Amino acid sequence: MMNRISLAGCLSVVASLFRIFALTALALVSAQAMAQDTRTTVLTGGMLISGLSVPPVHNATIVIQGERIVAAGPAAEVKIPAGAVVIDTSGQTMMPGLIDAHAHLFMIGFGDEAGWFRWLQGPGRKYSIEKVMELSAWQLLMSGVTSAIDLGGNAAESISVRNRISKGEIPGPRLQVAGPLVTRRAFAGFPAEASAVIASPKEGAEVVDRLFRQGVDVIKAHAGLTRDDYFAIVKAAHANGIKVHAHVYAETDVRNAFDAGVDVLQHMGSAGFPTYSADLVRTIAESNRPIVLTAAHRSWIFPDTVKFPGRLQDPVLKSLFPADIWAALQDSFREWPAESYFAGIDRQVRFRSPQVKQLIESNALMGVGTDSGTPMNFNTDGLVREMKVLVDEGLSPLEVIADTTRVNARIMGKPDLGTIEPGKLADIIVVPGDPVYHDLNNLFTVQTVVKNGVVYKNQGKPLVKMPE
């Protein structure tokens, strides 16, 4: 028989875990994970979006055992096992956890990037790069992002945070990390460890080997590399069995990266140039190699913030930051339209729509990523903003959701993620109402977050504490 426990009941189960184990928030995650390995959790009553580009199922049930989904479908056809913890999702939508194919956890959306790293080093500051990454990881998870690819940061800290999350020591999305950008020129104002500067293709290959041995999952090749650099980097990465993501805007960079065999072309669609040549776009689409537009990060975020500066004081956003970082963040926004990050904004806004439309109309395989952490592009809302742009420019909400879940899982090389089907890892979010036919913006207020079968947020309330 059905054992329907109220949401309050679920919370009290978690509360009793707190009492039983009397541990810090850090150890609680693994305590929950262990407790839930032998437990069955059921989400039932809401609309189900599977991530498979098929129509949603109304009044659906998902059964989770340990970390995996064991059943999903119409409530009338899915039996709820005895003893299951049941979360009522009636009137809401259940869908795969979101995946961000381009995040930066060592940044938090400060008004200027160099200013952020200066602030961290100021007198009396208590946040290491690793602590910042923990904060971003928590913000992402609370916003429904259950997996992410970190495409640029400090290798040691990125690897450590990834490993601690996967061991259940700290809450966060399952991560793949690139460590430093492989580049011809270091980035002023960023930590030195975030750039791996090369002077030749040979050095490019050596850097890739070194980063692979250190433990990164992917390589991020930055624009400005030579054509031979890309070939050397891709060859070394593929020899080690890892993918290369290229940061490319201009047609020549895109072409060089593509010809060299780069696995994912990042940033196409936010270049601030006229559209790409038809030949290049057709070649990319035919190849079925994924592109990630990161369309919103400047071209929409700037004008959207001009229209509604209040988004920078959003109370939900505020609730996801420690008080001192929030105060510094507010300070950093004083002169934001003048920041050099937005120097090319007129061009970027002028060309944004034709570019994005060209790539959508090409039917190229599309993942979804944000470049999160860049100015005013928060880990908390960046991904939904990006998804909204893709819908406004012509994709259907179901297509965009599938791109953000199923296609991004493919980019990560994780076939057991990205859809809600028996056998897959249980990464599931619940959002209010109907994000498909009514309003995709419902994704901004994720109510429930399940990752690996563990409930990290329920009824809009985090069940794991913000890192301090």
Ligand SMILES: [Zn+2]
């Ligand atoms: Zn990039």
Ligand SMILES: [Zn+2]
């Ligand atoms: Zn980036």
